[in-house]
Amino acid sequence: MRLCENLYIVGSGEYGISHRYDCSIYLVDTGDEMIMVDSGCGIEPERIIRNIEAEGLDPQRLAAVFLTHCHYDHAGGASFFHKEFGTDIYVSSVDVDLLLSGTDERIGLCTAKRSGIFDSDSHFSNCEEAKPLKDSDCFTYGDLSLRVISVRGHSPGSVCFRVSVGDFDGLFTGDTLLADGTIGLLNMDGSSLKDFRDYLPKLENEPSDALLPGHGVFTLSNAYDHIVKALEALKNLAVPRSMLE
Ligand SMILES: [Zn+2]
Secondary structure (H helix, E strand, C coil), rough: CEEEEEEEEEEECCCCCCCCCCCCCEECCCCCCEEEEECCCCCCCCCCCCCCHHHCCCHHHHEEEEECCHHHHHHHHHHHHHHHHHCCEEHHHHHHHHHCCCCCCCCCHHHHCCCCCCCCCCCCCCCCCEEEEECEEEEECCCCCEEEEECCCCCCCCCEEEECCCCCEEEEEEEEHHHEEEEEEEECCCHHHHHHHHHHHHHCCCCCCCCHHHHHCEEECCCCHHHHHHHHCCCCCCCCCCCCC
């Protein structure tokens, strides 16, 4: 689905356009190369390809997949895109080992399966190659610019991407920040409320138009309202509203 001139959503379990375990998968087109944010879980990736082609876009132009973090629903499909199209796969340097050789236990998939989020036979596909990202790294594809913002909290390797091309200015937040100020705090190793307090204020400096989270509602304007809501909630004594609640 085309969301605005350069931006498409090409996968999402919640919106029913790809496998039900897929996070929201976004594609940004520069007119020449294309980049994708997150890859889905890796089951039925051909549905994502069909969605790309249905927009009249050639998946061979996919230059890179930028992963927000190494959880099953976001990163399990990376190996498919790397093998099929030779696409560069970028992930936080913190998560490179997980993506290349992490077990289902280490990436948190076993905990998620025990919680009933994924079927018991779900399995993470490791990727053969990955390029490491660190905070403030910048990338350029034609007129598109992308900057990496490391925001620990949901997981130690979670990053956000500030992307601009043409009139589009968006913040891709993965599971770090969802709409309405919801944060991605989990009761799981690596997820930390203190990290959210320490790192989320970095987004105060990122007043983008669009907020593109890995789950739930996205918005094409006034992203900053959602950022501020989360930051305000983190100042209160009560634990802020989190995903899965
Ligand atoms: Zn996650």
